[in-house]
Amino acid sequence: MNSDQIAHGDVDVDLGRLFASVRLKWPRILFAALVITGLVFAVTYTVTPQYRAQTRLLIETRESIYTRPQGVNDGDRPILDGEGVASQVELITSTEILTRVAEDFNLANRGEFAGDGGSFLSGLLVMAGLKSAPVEGTAEEKVLRAFRERLTVYRVENSRVIVIEFSSEDPKLAAEIPNAVADAYVAVQSDAKLQSNTSATQWLEPEIQDLRERVKEAEARVAEYRAQSDLLLGQNNTVLATQQLAELSSELSRTRANRSAATAQAASVRSALQSGASVETLPEVMASPLIQRLRERQVELNAQIADLSTTLLGNHPRIRALRSQLADLDAQIRSEANKVLAGFEAEAATAERREEELNAELNRLKAASAVAEEEQVELRALEREAAAQRELLESYLTRYREAASRSDRNYLPADVRIFSRAITPSEPYFPKIVPITVAAFVASLLIMAVMTLLQELFSGRAMRPTAGVPAPVPATARMPREEPLEEVRTGEPELTDVDTERAHIPVFAERPEVRQEPVKPARYGEIDIEQASERLVAGGAGRALFISPEGDEAAAASVLVARDVADSGLRVLLLDLTASGAASLPMLESVAYAGITNLLASEAQFADVIHTDLFSECHIIPVGTADPKRAMRAADRLPIIMESLSAAYDVVIVECGPSDARDIRRLLSSDTEVLVSMVDPEEGEMAVEMLDDLRESGVDAPILVSPAGHRMPPAPPGRDAA
Template structure:
């Protein structure tokens, strides 16, 4: 094969997948190659996490549930003065803040005496472990937040306990219901359940206290207002009596009869008073609606809207549809017909609520207009009748004015008296608006740490670290791992993959022999077959002009170059050829030492003219060997001399196959000098050892003369090569199916 080397068929077949996508077989080989590293890393991480978990104190969570419920019916009549619990979403969320408030938690701390508790009260113990664990907690942040909101009257130890209790407390609204979940986490399961129940009970008590305080304030305000109204009634009655006395209008039994006009006037006065009272009430409602609407407030919080049975029914339907929508979304996508229908139904209900609210507001406006028109009509009728009775003089007008004022004061006083009685009764009736529906019980298992979950996460993290480490190991491996990699990186064919022979593999009759003797003793072994493949590969490198003189070299020392050169010569000799083995490494004559010819005459002696060629050649078991001989001070000049060229030409005529063992290219240039004298070069690359950059750098010296036959991939551990891809071991795996050593 002269000219540019073309890729093998296997690489041509795999070229497109490598460029277009990920080769799953390469991933499989990677995991098969590095599974021990990955699994060991994962197990190490899991073991470390396990030991860390052993040092972490388990924490338990106790959970209680509280139901918020308004009064379904009014016990003392429709006109209730005390505020009721509004269960709109914002108000329910505000109850969560109430449970987490300083005042409520302070009452829990004081009731449960948490200031003396080791976990919630005492200062943290000094020490490195506590310092490290404390850096991951939010106790200090919560304590500082509590101090900012406190008024300065709370003792420091109570503040510390409040902050830790708030850090251990979690309050959540369960879905869209009126149920609040109160959870407390503690190192003691009994304490966790006890504190959760204490917070829930304290919230219920706080609701009752708030209602009692509101009733108490209402009673005090009504009592003060009653005193003022009572004084106004007394003064108005005295004014009427005084006016009658001054104008001699004291009625007698005969004067008790009045005319029809006077009776009508009296009735109109009563109706006018009632109309004015009704107008004042409806004006107040209408102005309240106008004020809330002008300020952008929530019109649905107006009492008439809240008391509407239609609104309550629609809100119940809205909650049911919302629950249905949430359930459908958990099972289907947002475009599912049932989800779309549920959302449409919810929007219809919302529009119905808005329409009903608008209708109520319109009714309030209409009621106000009707009441105002009625009051104006009664006023006009009263003025007309007053003119007809002849009592529209200043005395009559003044008397009726005083009487109307007196009647109005009495009516107002009676209304306040009735409200005061209702408020007094309500303050003594403890109707609960929140109650505990599920008290906390002792938790059977810790909520932290979740050993199984944490270990699973540690295992996943360990696998990721293991994969990363395995990738790093592969990237740090600078040597060639597969023949395919050599061919792709260097553009040269791999002539043979020569397996490594360990001491256990080279035992013959209980003795460990060297690879060349092993080849001679085991001609059907995998090693012998690899050397034969190398020899045939060199011959096929140029079919028209088969190589007769082969130079064996490498990039750096210790790549098995000399051993492979001796084995190649033995293989050719076993094939019936007349073979010459030349030791061309004048500095380190390894081959000469192998045959125990380091003190014999050889190549240097012939080149210097000390001995003849026949005296320099040595026979060893069918092989003809030309050792180095004496030492040389200038090997490159000697190898490039005219006498060396003459020697090579003479040997070419005498022998069928000549193998020259040359020094590596890295340290010296001897192999480059010999290149001009030989036919082909076998470049030895050791598996996983020789760096890719070194091999590529030294192969450039053969780029011009094109004498390189190919690469001998030497000392390959075939027990591991299947891990590096389907073409990493070539015929070695299949060879063992036919021949055993």
């Protein structure tokens, strides 16, 4: 990470100096605000004033109680719901109604509807890209388009009220148009009802004729079937056979009762006569008028005998004569009782014979009634069909007469009422010059003040170093890389998880100063592991590229340097670009981890490929397990990945293996250190050739790193040691 990045992390905003710039530059801010306000005032003053008026409609039932169809109440008529009212809003803005109103007012000859020029404000909006340019079309399309732009129709929430608003340059026209649109809508509704009524009348006429014929046919079938089946109707509209069966059942019951009564009476009289009991105690015998007269004569004779017995003896001829008459009366009473018994017996026999006749007749009527009931079922079905046809005919006739009368008298009220008509507005609703000018002045003051603050902030004049932290040394004042650096790095990013979303956001935190010891220059420009670590810590390099001409053995230098720098407190990441994973193997114990090839092949994210060293706080991105060929196809993404890692880490160390200058060109940046690691001192000439190759390729001051105590051989003639 370079010193500029450190500087941004170690400074605060000087609020006093920041707001002092506003006080110093207030004349310029005020002048700019006045200029902008003047322009806004000029624009609003030249804008053609617009007037707006509105008409209100109420969706309700307009049918009178005197003309309402019979049997229909107001509660039975459907009232439009929210969707229905919204549909009426769309109907008001239909092309039919708007075209009719546009023709009535001849809007095609008005400039604001013809679309020839347009207002100055509209032209500015079109030029600024805030409004689309007018689309070419026919004159009627232009008028309708302009009409719809100025017309607003909406429903008042939670009500059946529809508001029609219209704006125009002419205040009189602004009031007349919504009224005309409302009248046209009411007329369309009435016409729709009239058309519906006419269509219903035209449909009912032939339907009524057909129904009349069907009613005649149904009633004729009823009469014909009744005549063929001999289904005569008696009282209460019942079949005669059924009625006779009911009457005969009643008579049979009475006959059985009479027979039972006569049999019982005959048995009682017979028992009394056979036992020699007095028949005068039997109510059936005493009911006979003759016996009653004989009984009266017997009483008289007994009375006479009693009277004569007081003066005459019992053998007196008169008393004997009276007693003889009394005996005759007893014989007559018994004889008459026998006749009563014979009468009862005859009555019982007659009732029995009548009962037999009635049973026979009852059986015959039962069979006839069963047949009649079956025929009655069919007859009732025919009658129901005829009745249904008759009721439908009567209903159609009633509706036809109502529809015809409404059409003749032209009484078809629409279910809408205009309860508030638009009046000519006296003041324009746009533009409001004073409020717009005041708002423009306040907004311009705020904008200019914010712009001044941002300018002061981005210029760096409002920045100050953090208390207790020395100001960083500018990049131009750095010492040459061959000499020890005295600048101490004092800030590092906090340890945060690195992923695809936050890897490029560095977060800095305070850390104690790192004690720095001067870097001693080695012979032939050679430095050891400790000096290389100190150089990276103190030099401010954000990226270090290690090249190992000897192969995997020399890759250990990058691992040692990465661990040493991590121990100093910096956040370090080692990126292993070797083919065998020589740098990541001693740090992870295995190369079977997701790494840079997985990231390039889009098989993993940053959080999946960054691992922690087993023996230090250093992070490592291994080679990975993806197909190298597939990963190399996305090699162009490597510089972007390096930029993200450099933003998240203090130092990014890249082990490039036995690469050359062409291979590392895409990894170079302005704050990159290039180091060549050597293990075998006998291979010094190879190292010198690599250093010369890097210099010729544009790499400034590449550094040779070797273990402590190893010395490089003298450079060949004509070559300089690194």
